[in-house]
Structure formats: C-alpha cells, structure tokens
Amino acid sequence: MENMQALTHAQQRVLDHLIERQREGHDAPSLDELCSELGLASRGSLHKHITALIDAGLVAPMDGKQRGVRLTSTALDDGSVPLLGRIAAGRPIEAISGHERIAVPPHLRGRGECYALKVRGDSMIDAGILDGDTVLIEPRDNARNGEVVVALIDGENATLKRLYRRSGEIELHSENQNFPVQRYTPARVQIQGALVGLMRRY
Amino acid sequence: MENMQALTHAQQRVLDHLIERQREGHDAPSLDELCSELGLASRGSLHKHITALIDAGLVAPMDGKQRGVRLTSTALDDGSVPLLGRIAAGRPIEAISGHERIAVPPHLRGRGECYALKVRGDSMIDAGILDGDTVLIEPRDNARNGEVVVALIDGENATLKRLYRRSGEIELHSENQNFPVQRYTPARVQIQGALVGLMRRY
DNA sequence: GTCACAGGAGAACGAAACGAGAACAACGAT
C-alpha cells in the first residue's frame, strides 16, 4: 500500500511462481529449489529479487530462517473468499457489513477469484438452492446457455437466475413454479457472474 | 495459534508420517520403529524433531512413557475429512477406493468428527440435495424429528432420508414425489449419522 | 560513445539444520 512502485520483470516472475507454487499446495521452498525451478544458476540473484518483494510487502521477511520464503497475506491465498452480501430475487444485492470473508475448499472455487453471497428466498428452490445457502460466484460478463448467473437488470436489481438466450431475447428462469419466467432484451440484462459452487449448513 | 512458527523440513516429514500412520490405524510407535520407517539411523536425531513438534503443540508430550508418541487433535485437523463413499436410496454405501479425503471449511463441520459422502440419485431432490452433491455427515445414533439422516435398514441398506417418529413407527421420507414414504419398526432402523452440511460444484 | 541499471553468475562466509553415534537411566521380561 505504501511502497507501491512497480515490480520489475524478474521480480514479477518470481512472485508469480511463488503464488503458483502455493496454489498447488507445495511447502515453502529454499532458494536453491526456487533457482532450479526458475532456471537460475545463482542464489545471489534470486535473493536480490526476494528482498525487493519483501520491501514491497508481498513476501514475509525470512530472518535467516531456512525455507523462509512465504507470501504475505496480501498476496497469499488462505482459502477464504469475500462474503459480499445477500442476494434475492428482484432486489439489489444487500451488502454485508465490513469485509467479511468465508472459508471455501479449493475444489469449490473456479480457477480465478470468486466471491460468496448468501441466498435469501426460495426463488431457486427447484435448482436445489435454498434460503440461507451460500453460493460461490465467479465474476464474468458472459455465460453459457443454462448456467445460473447473477444478473443485473436495468442496472438496478441483481438476481440469481438460470439464463437462456432465445431468439434475440434473454430468459431468466426462477427455478420455482410460483415465479414466472422473465424475458428481457439483451441490453437490459448485465451478467455479473456465474454460479460455481454452493455450501449449506444444517 | 500461539506458537505458529514454521516447521523445518525434517520436522514436517516426521509429522506427515505420524499423521499418515495414525490415519491408517496403526498404534503408537517406538522411536526405533519410527527411525526405520523414516530411514533414519539414530534415535537421537528423531527425538529432537519430536520434541520440537511437542513444543509446537502438535504432539502430546510423552513423559518418559514408552511408545508415547501421540498426535494432538490440532495436528490431525487439517480441515479435511474422509470421503467414505457414495450413498443412494436403497443401496448400501458404496465404498470409495483408498483413503480419499476432501477439504471442508470449518463452519460446515459439526462439533466433532464427521465424514463426507457423495450423493447418487435424485431421491432427496426436493430437499435441495442433488445427484453428485457432497454431504457432510456427523456420526450419531440418534436424531431429532425432521432431521436428514443416514439410516441403515435391516443392517443392509443405507439411505439418506428425512426421519420422523410417528406413534411407535419410524417414517423415512424421500424428498421426491416419485418415492413413497417408508415406515419401519424402530428395531429395523439404525441411525448412523445426521446431515450437517452440503457442498456442490457447478 | 558514456552512463545508469536490470539481471544474472559465482565465490565466500556464518549460522542453522540435520543426522550419526555414544552414553546413561528407567523399565519390563525372562
């Protein structure tokens, strides 16, 4: 946040590799291991980059400890995901106070970043999405036919619905017989993300 | 949480081996046994690592006792849970090969130990439990009225059903109109666990 | 061209990790 000067090419490459490593569950490496993984022949060069990353606050300082190369929480993926709010049919997303986060097992997440929403209401009950469930949303602006998406209508109302494209129109299906199918012109519907996972506690 | 300094390589290796051992049901080893299993030649070195793990709170202190190497509960709790098999209506649980485990966020777990099952079939679809979902089961031999349980009928068939007690009988409801309600005498129904969580990937 | 700079190679040093081995005390079985 404070020392926000851009990283050089090589520093970025080291950081990317560290993040990749951690995502795959490897433990903290030694400098020699990192060297061979990065195709370097000298620890000294690598050490320069790591100290630069420490100065940038992206890597935790390793005070002489062996295998001390660890990512800082900012760059670190601790398996949690921001819980942004509640979503229901026909209302905008209700923001949840503060910056709450919720733990999510890796296999429920998509590839990239995603966020969580609490479901309010029974509008998707026939899709097995109940009131109180937590859904994981991968931010996207497009979706395949039949995917469940967070759709923003007229820039106002965000809802969780199953999306179909039919002859120039967009159909948003509530999976609940009591709710009618909604049809809109593509211009009115903006896709904000797609459903990639669900968690429920009993 | 308190003394959370990273373990060294060798310490981690010892800890991993101990966890593996315990998960496979072996009893507590002696230092010599551990040495040969780990490929070490000296008890002294191993003992140093074990005391380090004790300091880290991952192994219970063995005050001179023989075969006193026991793991702390925190060491065993890596946020994963055994994935025991698949469950469907009317068939016994299909064991899944090996000792597979699956990561589960802490808030989905009940208080104690629990395990995971993959759901096969649509018999609980109206309860929002779909084919392919992963359910978290807390082992118990009793349940409150209306809870979803893993019930073993006549010691043979395990199913996931909603349980009600009605006038001396036990009713097992499939949450699917196509499946009839099953009624049994209490003697024929054995409760194996209760549903505490659910995960689904899209 | 000169200059600055990013990037890498390699050597050297001190500290820590690691494992071997020996020695000793406590304990159990024979």
Add this chain to the structure above:
DNA sequence: ATCGTTGTTCTCGTTTCGTTCTCCTGTGAC
C-alpha cells in the same frame, strides 16, 4: 539379577541455506 528395549541427552561432523560481495553482460537514454 540380567538382558534387551526404550526414552533422553550429549557431542561431533557434514550438509544446506541465507546472506553478502564482486564481477560480467545486455539494453536503453542521453
């Protein structure tokens, strides 16, 4: 009592590792 096993503690040498240093090379700006 005696012997073997086990936990514990110690020293010692080797390896690994982080750190620092100097030196070399390419590149872009001036």
